[in-house]
Structure formats: C-alpha cells, structure tokens
Amino acid sequence: MSISIFELFKIGVGPSSSHTVGPMVAARQFVRDLEERRKLGNTDRVEVHLFGSLALTGIGHGTDMAVLMGLLGESPDTVEVDTIDDRIREIHQNSRLNLSRDHEIEFNVGRDLLFHKDEFLPQHANGMTCRAFCADRMLFERSYFSIGGGFVLSGEDFSHREQIATLLPYDFNSASQLMELCDRHGWSIAELAMNNETAFRSQQQVKDGLWRIWEVMDASIQRGCHQTGVLPGGLNVRRRAAEMYRELSKQTQQERNRGLAILDWVSLFALAVNEENAARGRIVTAPTNGAAGVIPAVIAYYVQFVHDEELHGDLRDQVVKFLLTAGAVGMLFKKNASISAAEVGCQGEIGVACSMASAGLAAVQGGSNQQIENAAEIGMEHNLGLTCDPIAGLVQVPCIERNTMGAVKAINAARLALRGDGAHIVPLDSVIETMRQTGIDMQSKYKETSLGGLAVNAVNC
Template sequence: MNTSLFELFKIGIGPSSSHTVGPMRAALNFTLHLRQSGVLQRTSQVRAELFGSLALTGHGHATDKAVVLGLSGEAPDQVTPQTIDRILASWHTDGNILLAGEQTLALREGVELLFRRDQMYPDPETPSHPNGMRFTALDAEGNPLHMETLFSIGGGFVVNADEFGKQSSVAPRNVPYPFHSAAELLEITKKHSLTIAQAVMANEIALAGDEATVRERILAIWKVMQECTEKGMATEGILPGGLNVRRRAPRLATRLRTQGSADPLAPLDWVTIYAMAVNEENAAGGRVVTAPTNGAAGIIPAVAHYYLNFIPGADVEGILRYFLTSAAIGVLYKENASISGAEVGCQGEVGVACSMAAGGLVAALHGSNDEVEHAAEIGMEHNLGMTCDPIGGLVQIPCIERNAMGAVKAVNASRMAMHETEGHKVTLDQVIKTMYQTGLDMQSRYKETSLAGLALNVIEC
C-alpha cells in the first residue's frame, strides 16, 4: 500500500484531474527543477508537447491553460480563479490564448505548446500511458538543456518516464496495516478485530503523526466539497466551452424545495442534484476535490450529503468512517488497476467513485467489513465497460449526468449489500481485475479522445 487518503482526495481546480491538475503539476515541477538546478538562467526557450488524449481533448479540458499556470509557478491546490484570469491575461499574444484547431500555440516569446494530435505516445516505439507530455528547455542556439517526459496517470497523479510502470517496485510505506487486495484487507481487519475505517485511520496516523491531524485534514476536504456543492446549487448560467450547456442544479434544487418532501424518492433526487452541482462547478473550472478524479468528483460528496441529510443519527464520526473506508477502496483501484479515463474509460472514473461511495456509505451506516466489500463490488460491476466519450472534449456531456447516475447507483449498491444475508459470488478483487482488463481491451478512441461514441455522433451546438 503506497497511496494515502490525502493523495486520492486532493483539492484542485476543474475541469479534469488528469488533463488539468496533472499537467499543471508537471509543468510546475519542471519549472522548479530548472530553477533549482540552475538551468533556468541558460534557458532561452521552453517547449511543451502534449500527446495522445492530452492532445486530442486538451483544448476542452483546459490543458493548455494548466500548462501555462504551471510554468508560471502555480499549483492546483493554491491557485484561485482570480489568479488564473490575471496570469492568463498576461500571456495573451493576440487577445485569445486558446487558438482552437492550431497545431502549435505560441504563448509567449520563448515558450511554445504543441498539440501532437497525430501521435499517441511521446515515444512511438514504447507505448505507454496515453496522457503523455514532454517538456524541453533549450538554449539560445536551440540545443536541449533539459528534457522530461511525464505521464498524467489519473486523479492528478504524475510520474516520469522512468517511474512509469515501476510503481510496484517502490518500497512500501511503513504503516501498521498494509494491504494489496480486498481479500488481504478483510483478512487483516478480521485478525485484528478492526473495521476498515479503523485500519485506514491507523495507517494514516503512521503517515501524518497523530489522529487529530488526520481528522482535521479529512474534515477540511469535506468542507471544500460542501462549499463546492453549495456554490454549484446557487450559481446559474451557461458553462464555458461552446456547447452552451446550462447549469441545471440550481433550478432543480429550487423546484425540489418548492415541491417539499412528500415524494418518497425525493432523497434520491437530492443525490442527483448534489452530484450535478459539484460537476457543474468542475466543468466551470471551479475549486473541487478529486474523488478520485475531477470527472467523477460529484459522486463522493453527493453520497456524503445523502448520509448527513437523510439518515437519522448521522454525525461527523460517520463522515470520517465514510472517507476512510472509501479511500481504502480507491487505493485498491489505484494500485491494482487504473483511475484514468484515458487508460480504461469512464469505468475507471465514475465506476471507481461509485464503488468507493457505495462501500463508504455502508461503513458510515455501521455495516460490516464484508458488506463494505460487497457494496464496492456491486458499485463497479454495473459500471463495467463504460466508455469515456466527452462531446467536444469537455467534461459536460455525458459527464455531469453520469455523476448523478453513479451517486444514485452507489446508494442502491449499499442497500443491496446490507440487505443480503447469504454472501455473494463475485469478489471486489475479481471485479477490479475485470475492470482493468476491460479497459485495456477497449479501443483507444473510446478512452477520452472524443473520436467515438457520443463525441462522434452528437453534433456540437
């Protein structure tokens, strides 16, 4: 186990963890390396190249903006919308930083950004992750001074070419209850008479120092999610990007408040609204929490709101159990499969978030560890094969509604698991393996390239 809860749940900006947050981190780290190594003083030009999914849908996912912000020294968890506007304005060359359809975008003298839309990988001879990027610093004569090839592997995680594919060889972190599979996690918790949440808390304490710090940081993440939901439910208008998609969460919330709670399915309507509110904020480039990605960021907070607002006796301890348990499930997907839509399709984003939320909700409701595992398995089993086919490369259609559907599925999965008394046939480990194999078999044009599916068959208007 090498992934912390606080690496799965990261505060950042929309619209994409792999296409916005990851490239911003990569560009920032490249800039910091140039400064710290002394290479920056000899650098006359910086070239940033995007490949694969980053090149094909980068325009819609604001990857170009993210690279600019990273090269400007900004981090996704620190930058504000006001700062973004100011920095991008300073980089304008002709009043419009985004030149749609251009192969090469000259941002500022000495810096260029290239969309390699005809090349899937930085090194065609060595196929790797489809979210590839290459940064090169050149001197006045055009000679390379320093080059880095990096991959944004989902959820805002970035690895360089040397690290890619070698994560399993990294020394495990020193935690009291390391686990590498759901079966191992269940065995450990049974042996030590722990809930999954208690085991994860002990691991996080080993990394952070004390329980108070872990609790405080989890609740800080939850606070950002709450603020994002509230803003999404209050902000009206058209989402950026050219599809003219209108925000629906505020209107739906007003209608539901007017109707009252007579409808027995009203709680599920609220789950839908919470999820859509967050993802509309994400699509607008607002502050969100990767959970485990931006594209699926509405599911975890929506189900948490459902727990707090509609479950009698819900409290902060339940919220802590929810996040600790959902993180354990997310770690299993992150380390044994993928949370990247460009690698395995939307099953790796919405499907994983649904699985995490389903298991987390069972824990919040004091369900057993076996019921947590069962709910997480159900949450993914019925998202298997989901493609990533965003229209116009934007995280809007079908992404916003998919979050709503994923959140409702998570609630249903938790109820199914907690009502079952005779066990289940498919294990979480089996469904994680199946998801990954399905993703690898999926044609690349269905994995965040906007070359197939809805992206091809729906006219952008």
C-alpha cells in the first residue's frame, strides 16, 4: 500500500479524523457514487447507518455533523467551520437537505441517521452504510470504513486495498527496507520520501504543500492561544491555552531558558491545537485529529527554541525535512499496524504521532538515519498499550492533555537518540509489530468506545 505524505497530513476540521473527517469524506463520496451511477436525480430519501465505534462515540466526536456536511457536498479541508452549526440547525428544523448542494431531499435526522451501538461491521470498528431510496425502493447501498487518520475505504475496496495505490519508485514496507534503500542511494530518510512524493507532484509543489501544512498548524496554535470560554459537548471543559499564553508571555528571556520552562511552551502549543480541535476548528490531521497537537508542538519548539540558520540552514527547508521524515515513519505504522484508536487504542494516535515527531526532530537536528529510526522507536516503545477512553465520547478528557505528554515525550526521545550512535536493541519494525499485537489483544472497551477506563470511572458532572 503506497501512501503520500499528504494523506497523513491533511487539512481538516475537528474533533476527530476517524469519526469526523472520515465520515464526512464517506458521505460526500456516497453522493458522488450516486451521481456516477446516474441515480442522484431519482433519489428522494437517504439513510445513513453508523456502526461500532462510530455509533458508540459518534455524537461526542461530531459524526452526525460530519455525515450531514458530507451529504451536502462539503469537504473537511474546505468547509467553512463557522457556518456548520447554523446549517445543521436548519436541517433539524426543516427536515430537508441538498445532496451535493443542489438536489433537495427530505431528511429527518431522527429517522434517517441511525446509530447501531450494539453492532459492528466485520471489516472494521468504524463502519457506516449509506442507502438511497426512491419512494420505498432502494436505489443504491454502499458501506464505507473510516480506517484512521481520515482514510476511507468502501466495502469493495476494503478487501483489495493493497492493489489500489500508486506505485512509488522507492516504495518500502518496513523500516529495514527504508533504511536499506537510504543506504543504497546515499539518501537521508527525508530525501527518499521526497523522491517518492515526486511520483505525485513536482518537488516545488511538495515543498510548498508541506510549508502550507505547517502554516495551518501554526495558525491553529495562534488561534488556540487567544480563544477563551468552555469547549462544546457538555463536559464544561474550560479552555486553558489563552490564560497559559498570557502568563508565559510575561517571562523574560532568561526565565524562559531556565530549567524546564521551555517545556511549558511545548505544552501550551499542544494544548492550543487540541482545544481548537475540540472546538471543531481548522487543524491538520497529524496523523489523526485526536493527536493533532503533538507534531505542531514539536515543530513550534524547534522553530522557536532550537533553529539556528547558521547551524541548520533555511527554516522552510528544515520544516519540510521534519514533515517528510515524520511522514515516512507514519507510513510504516499505517501500513503495518494502524493509526485508528478504534482498532488499536490511543497508542495508534498519540503513540504514532510521538514516534513521528521524535523522528522529525532528530532529523532537523542533524541525526543520522540510524539515530532517526532509534528516536522513532523510543517514541512508540513508551506509548505501547495506551488506551483510548474518552469521557462522554468527546475528544477532550484525557485527549487534550495527552497531546502535551506526547509532545514532551517526543522531544525526550529525540534527545536520547541523538546522544547515542544509532545502535539500539529493539528495531522500529519490532515495536510496530508489538503495537499491532497489543492492539489486537486490547479489549474493545479501551478502543474508542467510551465503555471503559476513564470514560466510566471518572465522575461526569
């Protein structure tokens, strides 16, 4: 399965890549599938059935909103986030919506958007089935699976997903293959990743696209540092980033560089992004929404506290190198394990983001390929077994703070790796396989169902 960097880093909307971005993409694709079969014009009613984790935590994750936006023809990267609530309210009030923006049908949310909380489709925990009707006659039915990070497969594609990818000139399916290819050609991991990306677009387009990804990440940090109030969803979680930003901004340069003070800024960056995500703001899936704050926080740490143009070169080039390296590592997890918390728990989200960020940071600080692989391995090794147990199905507690922990751990992992010579006992491939096996063994109540862990043991007032 060949993956582009831009599939792992996608501009989207919060709060969840698997439960918001994926279902929006799937619902939009269903309408396109109707159009391709020339059945849209005869459609007068649509049903959407949500199964498994999408049903169990869908309300808290905004799956209902995402499905409606997708049916309206919206895409996660372009939808005007400030208009969503009003448009959803209008659909509820009028029981009407415009499929693909111009074909109006009746849509009663209570009747036509159904949550099957006790049923899982066999292919994946995040399954949904869409049906189109003319009167009482079903015109078309298709199932879709949100497999993590905003990736979506139809039921037909799911069984042969290895055959639907673009062939890459330097494809790799393991860390050992990646390292061997780099050694053979004398490339860094980032250089190999760039050579693969040029199978999709020009080198300048890759550079411009990745810099754009960082600009959106940075913008989410800046917005999060200035927004106040309570996050939506009913938990009454207070936004903390703005107050923290005001306090940290009072520091002198000497105070900022003292002891562990810089880590307060790293935590702030991650908090800001994930509060934006929880508020359904514009963020970058990196590689998921639940873990969207880890990589931006580590890049911001590098930009503000580490980068020296004389030592490290042009900042734009360094950010591109970070994202290319991180993306190559993310592909290994995507191919060989999972980045879906519904499949493997939060080790597949925060754990993978931490591993990716560790590798990216080691790369821009001059690490060898062996040190970069070591950093990625450390980043995941110490997230193995991490559960996903969001309270009330919201991407808030413990998810927001968990991003701060992932970012700080990534910095530590990179520092440990750079202190060594790249030699390490546990290969990255072994850690990825261990994560996959751990995810299989993990009980489903700890995999984004809100049926165990903090979701049932914390007092919800």
